[in-house]
Amino acid sequence: MRIIAGKHRGRLLAVFQGTEIRPTPDRVKESLFQILSGELVGARVLDLFAGTGALGIECLSRGAGEVVFNDSSGESLALVKKNLSSCRERGELLCLDYSACLKRVIGQFDLILCDPPYRLDISEEVLGLIEKRDLLSEGGLVVYESERELSVPAAFVLCDRRVYGRVKIFFLKRRTA
Numbered sequence: 001m002r003i004i005a006g007k008h009r010g011r012l013l014a015v016f017q018g019t020e021i022r023p024t025p026d027r028v029k030e031s032l033f034q035i036l037s038g039e040l041v042g043a044r045v046l047d048l049f050a051g052t053g054a055l056g057i058e059c060l061s062r063g064a065g066e067v068v069f070n071d072s073s074g075e076s077l078a079l080v081k082k083n084l085s086s087c088r089e090r091g092e093l094l095c096l097d098y099s100a101c102l103k104r105v106i107g108q109f110d111l112i113l114c115d116p117p118y119r120l121d122i123s124e125e126v127l128g129l130i131e132k133r134d135l136l137s138e139g140g141l142v143v144y145e146s147e148r149e150l151s152v153p154a155a156f157v158l159c160d161r162r163v164y165g166r167v168k169i170f171f172l173k174r175r176t177a
Contacts, residue, residue: 006061028164043110053080070094070101102129108137115145131155142172
């Protein structure tokens, strides 16, 4: 796994051994960040299911101002810390269940990355907490990756939807009056 663009372009990241973790494939990540390219400079980002930290570190490489990395696995956060260190980057690391993280973080985010394990059907809960806690800035974007179709709550507008094989990526913004 590598950083695709920005100041850390080409840098290889440490990854998990085994098959339990499903990192976003490079071709999907490349397409995702082409879409997000204008949204990242100075952005405050929440990587809710950080895994190796690849998505959040890609944001930092492309100019994000701050990234909060969250994962319920201490092993994942150790890998995020290692990858941040190898890039000489910093970020806030939280070791919380996604629900606890969304209830605990303070302030609004310009970009919220949601790439949960595909076996979890939690999109309604995640989006509901983001809405309830007002975590998305005006003009901010939620990027949700899933194998399932997404039921878009009334508080959000689906701006874009991309399909890469069995992977679906949904781009959501807050609905404005």
